[in-house]
Amino acid sequence: MADKYIKNFVGGVFIQADSAEYIDNYNPATGKVYSFIPDSDETDVERAVQAAERAFPEWSSCGVQKRYKILTRIADIIEQNLDEYAKAESMDSGKPLSVAQKIDIPRAVSNFQFFATAILHFSSESHHMEGQAINYTLRQPIGVVGCISPWNLPLYLFSWKIAPALASGNCVVAKPSEITPMTAYLLGKACQEAGLPDGVLNIIHGYGKRAGQAIVEHPRIKAISFTGGTNTGKHLARTAAPMFKKLSLELGGKNPNIIFADCDFDEMMSTTMRSSFANNGQICLCGSRVYVERPLYEKFKNELVKRTRLLKVGDPFAEITDLGAVVSKPHFEKIQERIELAREEGGKVLCGGEVVELKGNLSGGYYLKPTVIEGLPPQCRTNQEEIFGPVVTITPFDTEEEAIRLANSTNYGLSATVWTKDIRRANRLGERLQAGIVWVNCWLLRDLRTPFGGVKNSGVGREGGLEALRFFTEPKNICIKY
Ligand code: NAD
Numbered sequence: 001m002a003d004k005y006i007k008n009f010v011g012g013v014f015i016q017a018d019s020a021e022y023i024d025n026y027n028p029a030t031g032k033v034y035s036f037i038p039d040s041d042e043t044d045v046e047r048a049v050q051a052a053e054r055a056f057p058e059w060s061s062c063g064v065q066k067r068y069k070i071l072t073r074i075a076d077i078i079e080q081n082l083d084e085y086a087k088a089e090s091m092d093s094g095k096p097l098s099v100a101q102k103i104d105i106p107r108a109v110s111n112f113q114f115f116a117t118a119i120l121h122f123s124s125e126s127h128h129m130e131g132q133a134i135n136y137t138l139r140q141p142i143g144v145v146g147c148i149s150p151w152n153l154p155l156y157l158f159s160w161k162i163a164p165a166l167a168s169g170n171c172v173v174a175k176p177s178e179i180t181p182m183t184a185y186l187l188g189k190a191c192q193e194a195g196l197p198d199g200v201l202n203i204i205h206g207y208g209k210r211a212g213q214a215i216v217e218h219p220r221i222k223a224i225s226f227t228g229g230t231n232t233g234k235h236l237a238r239t240a241a242p243m244f245k246k247l248s249l250e251l252g253g254k255n256p257n258i259i260f261a262d263c264d265f266d267e268m269m270s271t272t273m274r275s276s277f278a279n280n281g282q283i284c285l286c287g288s289r290v291y292v293e294r295p296l297y298e299k300f301k302n303e304l305v306k307r308t309r310l311l312k313v314g315d316p317f318a319e320i321t322d323l324g325a326v327v328s329k330p331h332f333e334k335i336q337e338r339i340e341l342a343r344e345e346g347g348k349v350l351c352g353g354e355v356v357e358l359k360g361n362l363s364g365g366y367y368l369k370p371t372v373i374e375g376l377p378p379q380c381r382t383n384q385e386e387i388f389g390p391v392v393t394i395t396p397f398d399t400e401e402e403a404i405r406l407a408n409s410t411n412y413g414l415s416a417t418v419w420t421k422d423i424r425r426a427n428r429l430g431e432r433l434q435a436g437i438v439w440v441n442c443w444l445l446r447d448l449r450t451p452f453g454g455v456k457n458s459g460v461g462r463e464g465g466l467e468a469l470r471f472f473t474e475p476k477n478i479c480i481k482y
Contacts, residue, residue, distance in 0.1 A: 004035045006181055008044055008205055009188030011051035012198025017206065018043040023178055028094030028325035028332075029316050031364030037181045040206035042214035045173060048202035049220055052144040052171035055199030060141045060169040064119045067167055071116035073194035078155075078187070079109045088182040089154060090316045094325030094366065095279055097317050108155040108183075114448045115163035115468070122168070122469050133481045139473035141169030142246065145223040146215040148208075151177035151327050152282040152388075158184050161225045164468035166201060173202045173221060175212050177228075179328055181205050208232065216240055225471065226250065227284075230386075230412075230457045237460075248461035248471050250284070250453055252386040253414030256407035257287030257443075258397075258429065261296040263419035267441070269300075273307055275417060275443040277370045280326050281390040284458075285415045285437070285444055289383055290394045291406050297396040301374065304394065305351045308370050313356045325365045326389060332366035335389035339371055342382040347373040347393065378409050386412070400425060408434045413455035417443050436462070 005022065007014035017038035024033040038044070059067075078085060085108070086100035095104070126136040147161035158176050165172045176184035188203050204211050208228075216224055216239050223246035226236055230251040240247050257275055259268055275287040292300045316324030326332050339353050352371030357363070370390040376382050383393055397403045407416055415437040418429045426440045436454040439445060446452075452464035461471060 003185070006035060006037050006185045006205055008038050008040060008048070009185070009191070009201070009203040010044070010048045010199075011054075011202070012192065012196075014188065017041070018047075023206065025092070025181060026328065027091050028327055029091070029365045030361050031329065031366065034091065035182065037178055037205045040204045040211040042210075042217075044204050044206070045211065045214040045218055048173040048204050049144055049218055051199035051202055052173055053220065055197055056141075056143060056171045059171055059197060059200045064122075064167075067169065068116045068120055070194055070196050071112050071163060071167055074187075074190050074196065075109045075112035075116065077190040077193050078105065078112070081186075081190075082106070082109075085155065085183055085186055088186060089180070090324070092180040092182045093151060093154060093327055094316055096321045096324045098319060098321075099279065104153060104156045105183075107153075108159040110448065111156070111159040111163045115167040118164070118465065118469060119167035122466065124475070131482065133479050135477050135479045138476040138478060139168075139470070140476060142222045142472060142474050143170065144221050145170045145172055145225065145472060146218070146221045147172055147174040148212050148215060148224065148226045148228065149174075149176055150228045151179040152279060152284070154180035155183035155187065157227050158187070160463065161227070162187075162201060164463075165225065165472045166196075168469050168472040170472055171200050171202075173204060173215055173218075175204050175206070175208075175215055178205065178207050213239070219243065222246065223472065224248070225463070233459065246471065248453075248463060249459045250463060251414075251457060251459040252388070252412060253284045253286075253454065253458050254289060254384065254386050254410045254412040255285060255287045255415045255417070255435070256433075257290045257417045258403050258407055258419065259290065259292045259296065259300065260418075260420040260422070260425070261293040262421045263296075264421065264441070265296075265299075268419045269303055269307065271443050272304065273311075276304075276392045277308070277311060277323060277390050278444075280323050280368070281370075281392070282327060282388055283444070287417050287443065288387060288392050289406075289410075290392050291397050291403050292394060293403075294396045294398055297394075301350070301394060305372055308351050308372055311370050313367050313369060314358060315362055323370060323390060325367055327366075329366060331389070332368065335368060335387060335391065338382065338387045338389070339373075339391060342373050342376060342391075342393070345376055345380040345382055347376040347382060349373050352390070378406050384410050400428070404429065404432050408432075411457040414458035415439065415454075
């Protein structure tokens, strides 16, 4: 099992924070502290930036083949140790071990593989001015960049930023969430083993307000790729904008799941169970507002409630578990408050809405029954604000126009899902839904080449495929006169 005292990874070595202080790291399945995280501050970030600056000239000019080989090796090492990584992820986040084994860690492997090869195919434009000149665009790495990620998909999202940043020749100062630091710590070990040159990736642990803030404020970190809450994103933008940093912000969501009566019912039901409750609803893409065409509403409601009641909440390490613990005590309490608020707003809790009490070692864990609520108006807080837990609201609609209006009625715009067999209707909704990603008759079907990100309060910029490589490089036009 992983070490009890996590260390920062700076200049290729593991060191404690300058403060020598540690933060408690909880296992949400038991509610007990099981390891400790360095409480880093601006001194640690400065050390990391200096290590990154030393590494940059060599890494940015070593050629894509070398970067491809090292990133592929990192992917291989994670894959070879998949069980160790999955156990660490499950213990840190409370998610079922099976989910970490099948989704989180394999995706981290794919992220490194994908960007290792993507950089081999990355090209830039040229613009010919007939008889006069040729312009070509050089895409150069930015220098030292910052990557800050959240707790819900820890290594999955951490590597989703780090891999393209490294592939395109940058050196990185990265901070995982203080709530789920363990697989980021293991990643440092994989980088050492893979022969990543010292200082190319530096991993700083600690609180957002101290270590994270120091990364955002650092004058020599030129770009920040951030995934997290919308309020944190606003704060980051206020700090980074006057320093003219390049920013990519992947923020919260309150995604609509729009179900028309002509859909394939069985497929829609099984996918809707996932889009509602996968990872305890703690995925920014979960469809937490479910809108159902009225003729199908009662049938859908009964089936959703029946299936939700059958979901097994329990020990993340048990094979039969569907939903493990939610990530932390404050989050556990917040979700309960939000269910209470839904009741106050006039919502009817059709199932769930309660804490699950487990026995023995798990008695202090943070377990909640998955919850379905109906009868809430579109503008109430429950239907407007992100809960990020195993809670969905269901609402009937009568017309396509009404469905679009309801779907677009929040300040968020990350993703939307549409269930219909009518391809023309799917296209119409695809065009009019205010979202960065629209899934038709599917959910979370991801092709890593596609642009990923949100509109409105769900973020600025796109990750994924060439978008990420473009974000992590600076275009320079060179005009040569004939
Ligand atoms: P958060 O904003 O609290 O924290 C995210 C990261 O930012 C953490 O590493 C944290 O330590 C750091 N941070 C906090 N304050 C900071 C500061 N002042 N300066 C720099 N860094 C700081 O978010 P969270 O609770 O960890 O994650 C949940 C949120 O993330 C949800 O809103 C969810 O929708 C969102 N999310 C979005 C996407 C997406 O792709 N759009 C993906 C996953 C999660």
